[in-house]
Amino acid sequence: MTGHIYWDVILEQHVRLFRDAMGAEFLFMDDNARPHLVNIVDECLQSEDITRMDWPVYSPDLNAIEHVWDILGRRIAALQAPPTSLPELWRASLDEWCNIPQN
Numbered sequence: 001m002t003g004h005i006y007w008d009v010i011l012e013q014h015v016r017l018f019r020d021a022m023g024a025e026f027l028f029m030d031d032n033a034r035p036h037l038v039n040i041v042d043e044c045l046q047s048e049d050i051t052r053m054d055w056p057v058y059s060p061d062l063n064a065i066e067h068v069w070d071i072l073g074r075r076i077a078a079l080q081a082p083p084t085s086l087p088e089l090w091r092a093s094l095d096e097w098c099n100i101p102q103n
Contacts, residue, residue: 003038011041016048029053071100 019026028050030036045052075096076083083089 001035003035003040006035007041007044011044011048011050015050019048019050027051027053029055031055068100072096075100 015028019028028045030052032055035041072093076089076092079092079096083092
């Protein structure tokens with residue numbers, strides 16, 4: 001992914017519209033991936049008046065979904081009969097996703 005694609009596909013089509021719906025309290029969170037840090041993205045965010053959250057380098061622990069993916073992967077790996085096909089993996093993923101404790 002390039003900065004241009006990131007802007008066109010993610011920021012322009014989703015983030016900008018979501019910001020409009022959220023109003024003044026909107027704070028955009030992305031990570032330090034290279035496509036997110038190019039000048040075109042910074043310029044576009046500034047021109048759209050989108051405030052970006054400060055994000056430390058190498059901080060996957062701040063993104064809660066990374067922990068959820070880890071939990072899901074561990075639950076699937078621990079199954080008595082691990083999935084052996086894509087349909088089985090899909091089913092196991094859905095089952096385990098629904099059984100992840102909400103706390």
